[in-house]
Amino acid sequence: MLKLFCALVLGLVSLELKCQEIPDSINNPILPGFNPDPSICRVNDDYYLVTSSFTWYPGLPIYHSKDLVNWEIIGHAINRPDMIDMNNLNDNDGIWAPTIRYHDGLFYLITTANKSGGNFYVTASDPKGPWSDPVWLKNAIGIDPSLFWDEDGKCYYTGNSWDFKKSWPGQCAVWIQELDLSQKKLVGERKILSYGHANNATFAEGPHIYKIDDEYLLLMAEGGSSYHHAVTVHHSKSLWGPYIADKTNPVLTHRHLGTKCSLQSLGHADLVQTQNGEWYSVFLGKRMLDGYNPLARETFMCRVEFENNTPIFNPGKGMVLSTMERPDLPWTSVNSDPNRDDFNTTNLKPMWYFVRVPQKNFHTIENGKLVLSLQPEVVDSLVNSAIIIRKAKHHKFKAITRLNFQAKKDNEQAGLIFYRTANSYYSLLKDRFGITLVKKHLGKKEIVSSVPYVSKEVYLSVRVDGLDVKFSFGETLDNMTDIGGLQSAKVVSDNKFNKFNGTGVGMYVTSNGQRSKNNALYDWFEYSNIE
Template sequence: MRNIIITRSFIFLNRKIKRLLLLLVTIFLCARMMGETIIPDSISNPIRTGFHPDPSICRVGEDYYLVTSSFTWFPGLPIYHSRDLTNWSLIGHALTNPKAIDFNGMTDNDGIWAPTLRYHNGTFYLITTAHGCGGNFYMTAKNPAGPWSDPVWLKDAPGIDPSLFFDEDGRCYYTGNRWDFKSTWPAQCAVWMQELDLQKRCLVGERKTLAYGHAANAKYAEGPHLYKIKDHYLLLMAEGGSDYNHAVTALTAKSLWGPYVPCTVNPVLTHRHLGKDYPVQSLGHADLVQTPTGDWYAVFLGKRIVEGGLVPLGRETFLCEVSFQNGEPIFNPGIGVIGNRLKRPPLPWTPVSKTDKQNDFESSALSPEWATMRIPEQPFHHFADGNLFLSLRPEMADSLVCPSMLLRRVHSHNFSATTTMSFSTRRVNEWAGLVLYRTAKGYYSLLKGKNEIRLTKVLLGKKTIIATLPWKEKSVILRLVAKGATLTFYAGLSNDMLYQVGEVQSVDAVSDNKVNRFNGTGVGIYATSNGKQSINKASYQWFEYKEEN
């Protein structure tokens, strides 16, 4: 009997050990699976969401660098880095010297246009247009993260959208567009080229027009880029304007100075033939890059449409594969159109750390995704005791100067932005709070004043007070929630007790229209004394930007 009991106990114990071992193995396998990186077969398009127009790209070894237009945002000319054309991180800005350019008086559609990024013999070159505030200039750096040189202004370079091409003999050539001539058809522009002497830092030699576009009635030929591919030169350009009719066209030549012959497959990229209801529109302004294995890819801008045909994010950076057929580029071969997914480039998968959703303002400096509108003449923010303080100044979001406003790019059609603020005033002209900003004539503000919280909408320059909420507390949590084409605003003392301020709003105020044209939308914090001097400040404990599914 005793032996039977011992045997049964041993069997029972053996079962417990087996279950325990099975549990440990399961835990180990789950942990291992969780630790393994899952590499996707396809990736999201666009690759740089939100305000990222006019992309330019170059490769150095296995590293890719990308820059986009920044208009009047400062610091300007954001530089991104990737090793797989999919995962990108912001590594710096080229335009950081506040004395280099003056954006005051410039509209939000002026400023830094259409940069080109190139690398040659150990030096990075970035050339761009300061539209309305200086013209065309280039900068240099040994490290794309910076520091960059001050601008080298090219006074004898008319037009916009400059680019640089280094030929096999090391000589550098400037290409750009111009329209200062007697045109033969409406919106005719010329793409021209001239040698750039980097030692003398000026244009030299003959200036020659290469093309007026791919056809005899081509409109707005701009954004030219020149490449040497095998034994031919390829001239890529944008046409049709940056809206619905935008397109990429290509011409080839056997020699550098031409003649350049339009490709038979033109336009090589466009969506204008798909109708205005297609969810991705206005493709254009492309730049090419070749991987170490010989594959070609293009980056280019496009717009994503939400309900009602609205474009709240502006122009974004897309990617597609490019092949060559009889020397002519084929964009997204076998497919032709651009969707919201594409096959992942066959490069080593290199994830990057994601930007923190919440800024607690514990450090003494802003994280690099934050920017001002235009360039502050004097600092208007500082950090203390884990808070960020904004000084109330006479400048307003409506004025074409630098207000006390800090913005970060909006990357999704579905997001929330929340901040906790402490602010009190006895003056009716002093306000501080949350802002969703596209231009001085297109934004929303949710601001706390003397005894109330006020939701204001500015659409096409017309300012309307949408709603007010009585509020006497010093502290408040402010939140906006975007869902596609709609916006909802909230205020309260805690995240669990928020009151809706006004009715659900449309994103039309920050979407593309006749004043919201070229740049993109930002969200952030804002304080103003509305034209009067003030010593008051608003204190922000934290700010959270969160994208929703």
């Protein structure tokens, strides 16, 4: 009896401690790092969210959550090399602004392959996959497609267009047309629904239609994806309009807070209603550091309440905060990305990405090591090179790896890379002569420092503290040597080359235009938040 009583007490204590671990508030962003243009849907008590991926592959990451807080990648919709051609694409092109929807037992994911085929959709009965081959909609102009099923059972496509005579600079149109899913093409009349909420509204895009309380709600982004980004809503009694701009517009923005605001560019939103009847919105935003955003666009969330059919974002506050009250949903923990990858699985974990679609296999996992075969392609080119990266998610982080590599020729290099685009990155590479730190900023490439090093094994590290970046190397972790002095994360922040995609850190090898049979072995790779 005493043992039973003690076990019961311990169980109650354990349960109480477990309950205490569930927070009352959560942090924004809900998906830190490279996660722009979010779209969300709910199926029963499961939530699914997708974001843009541009030229990163596999593309279109699909996240799952039970509580809108804890998210886990369950797959990628673009995960077969023949699904899309990304060769010669700029880093800012590729997969733009997806929408995920569920209808009659099937998931639909529709998106734009900018400069690589146009608009297409894929389907799956299970969001984990497999997803169908792309269905290309050849006559679907513009970008940012979305799908809506009306009560008549028909599917309708909304998108944007700029191909018309404009009445003011930056004017874009949001249009609608029926999508015949049996014929897999747009049919019938195409109609423009809105040019935005004002007679100087710019870059109307990212439209979604909802039917709420017998009224159609058109939600869209305006102002471009930078400082003037905003969300507006428009109302109609008919699907085909006319749509009247809400007097509250814009319903979400931070542009009125000025350029010194630490959270900017809010926009490109989607709405979801919980099983309890509450509404939330997900949208993109930029966390700024002294006017720079090294983490690029991330996914944020806030509560929405409807007042006379007007969605009020973060009611009573009017702005998006870094913390918010947790949604009233059962707390459900998930497996988050591990800080350290010991390469003890058969395949790469879902957190790892290539840049553009690999045209050949250059990696294997053997005996607990990631083996990368040196390839002639370089990271500066617009084709797939031997680079594997994961998303940088924090303003303060450290990434370190242990490399086993001996260059046999002058052109052979292997090491670590801190990457945004082919025109903006740092690489810390081991070559035949030693360790070399390279910076490429605004398209200009330079060797920052080169230091002799002879050992076959080396630890390579990058430490980011806000906008300050330091690189180091060493034969042991206790004896690391700084190289290149203080560098800057401004290199990977937005500029004329770095516009829409995000920042990654990982591994890179190359034989610089020549064929090579050499390999580089990575024992492990560790990414840690040091905030």
